[in-house]
C-alpha cells in the first residue's frame with residue numbers, strides 16, 4: 103500500500119484526504135501539513151485513519167512516504183518541491199502555475215532525473231490535454247477563456263494594481279487578456295489550467311488567456327481553442343465550483359483523486 107503525505111489542507115486537500123480515508127484511493131495518508139495548524143487539525147478530525155500533523159512542509163518528505171501531494175499554493179511548490187525529490191519521493195503538483203518560472207521548472211525536472219522520481223500534474227479543472235499533447239508538434243495557436251463569478255476571483259494579485267472593483271461588476275466583463283506566463287503570476291489561485299495548457303502545448307508565451315468576471319454565472323467555465331496543421335479543437339468545460347472554495351472547480355479535485363488512484367493501483371490504464 104502506497105503512503106501519502108499531503109501538503110495543503112484546504113478545499114482540495116480535504117477532499118483528497120477523504121478519498122484516501124474512505125478507500126477510494128488505495129493508500130494510507132500518513133502525514134499532513136498546512137500553514138494553518140487549525141486547518142490541519144480540522145481535516146484530521148474528519149478522518150477515521152488519523153495522519154500525523156508535521157511542523158513544516160520539509161518534514162513531510164523526510165518521513166517514509168511514497169509521494170507528496172501538493173494542494174497548497176505556487177509558493178509551496180517553490181519552497182518544498184525540490185526537497186521532496188531530493189528526499190527521493192514522488193510529487194504531485196496542483197499549483198502548476200509555479201512551473202511557468204523556467205528556473206523552477208528546470209530545477210524540478212533535473213531533480214526528477216537525478217533522483218529517479220516523477221512529478222505528476224493532473225489535468226485539473228480542464229479536459230482534453232490528451233489531444234493537445236498528441237498535436238503539439240502541429241499546434242499553431244492556443245487560447246483559453248476562463249469565466250468565473252467575481253467572488254471566485256477575489257484576492258488575486260492582479261487587483262493590487264488595477265482600478266477594477268469586483269463588487270461593482272454587474273455584467274460579464276473581460277478583466278485580463280495576455281499570455282499564460284503573466285496570467286498565472288497575477289491570478290495564482292485561478293488559472294493554473296493555463297499553465298497545464300502551456301506545458302502540454304506550445305509554451306507560456308504563446309498560450310493566450312482571457313479572464314472574464316461574470317456576476318450571472320454559477321460556474322467556472324474554461325473555453326479552449328487550439329488550431330494548427332492537424333485541424334482545430336474547441337471545447338468548453340462548465341465546472342461547478344467546490345462548495346468550500348469558489349475559486350476551485352469540483353473537476354480539479356476529482357482529477358487529483360483520479361491521478362492518485364492511478365498512481366496507487368496496478369491496473370489497466372486508459373487514455374494517452
Ligand SMILES: NC(=O)C1=CN([C@@H]2O[C@H](COP(=O)(O)OP(=O)(O)OC[C@H]3O[C@@H](n4cnc5c(N)ncnc54)[C@H](OP(=O)(O)O)[C@@H]3O)[C@@H](O)[C@H]2O)C=CC1
Pocket residue numbers: 109110111112113114115135136137138141159172173174175176177178179181196197198224225226227228290291292294295347349350351354
Ligand atoms: N491544476 C488545477 O487545475 C487547479 C489547481 N488549483 C490549485 O490547487 C491549490 C489548492 O487549491 P484549494 O485547496 O482549492 O485551495 P485552498 O485555498 O482551499 O487551500 C490551500 C491550503 O494550503 C495552504 N497553504 C498555502 N500555501 C502554503 C504553504 N506554502 N505551505 C503550507 N500550506 C500552504 C493554505 O493556507 P492559507 O489559507 O493560510 O494560505 C490553505 O489552507 C491552489 O494553489 C489552487 O490554485 C485549484 C484548482 C484547479
Ligand SMILES: O=C([O-])CC(=O)C(=O)O
Pocket residue numbers: 226227290291292293294295296322341349350351352354
Ligand atoms: O478550478 C478551476 O476552475 C481553475 C483554477 O482554479 C485554476 O486553474 O487554478
